Amino acid sequence: MKKVTLKEKVVRFSISIPPEFLTYLDKLVKKGYSSRSEAIRDLIRAKIAEEEWKGEKEVIGILTILYDHTVKGIEKKLTDVQHVFLLKIHSCLHIHLTKTDCMEIIILRGKPVDIEKMVAKIVGVKGVKYGKVLKVAGVERLP
Numbered sequence: 001m002k003k004v005t006l007k008e009k010v011v012r013f014s015i016s017i018p019p020e021f022l023t024y025l026d027k028l029v030k031k032g033y034s035s036r037s038e039a040i041r042d043l044i045r046a047k048i049a050e051e052e053w054k055g056e057k058e059v060i061g062i063l064t065i066l067y068d069h070t071v072k073g074i075e076k077k078l079t080d081v082q083h084v085f086l087l088k089i090h091s092c093l094h095i096h097l098t099k100t101d102c103m104e105i106i107i108l109r110g111k112p113v114d115i116e117k118m119v120a121k122i123v124g125v126k127g128v129k130y131g132k133v134l135k136v137a138g139v140e141r142l143p
């Protein structure tokens with residue numbers, strides 16, 4: 001198999017943007033990106049993920065929820081919802097934050113509409129104080 005070099009994996013092009021955009025881009029770079037190119041690649045990846053979440057193909061999402069485990073029946077309800085959507089759950093991390101509050105981080109895979117339905121059911125359970133999905137990216141490889 002032919003080895004692919006970095007030069008063969010990327011293309012160079014020039015773009016025209018207003019100076020304010022360049023100022024903003026350079027502020028992003030100063031926050032931690034290694035270069036303008038990496039900042040632009042990351043912005044494009046975010047846009048790709050956003051667009052994929054509007055489509056029909058499988059995507060990956062990370063759901064973070066915070067809930068009060070002393071609310072009667074809450075853990076059974078949360079578990080029941082996750083069992084209904086069993087095929088879309090890759091992994092679940094549970095953290096006991098305080099004497100009453102728990103945090104769960106659930107990695108989901110599936111069609112955006114199905115993930116959104118499951119998330120709506122989970123965050124709608126009484127006792128869930130916070131719930132948000134990080135729309136990471138689609139299943140297909142991102143460059």
Ligand code: NI
Pocket residue numbers: 069094095096097101102103
């Ligand atoms: Ni807990």
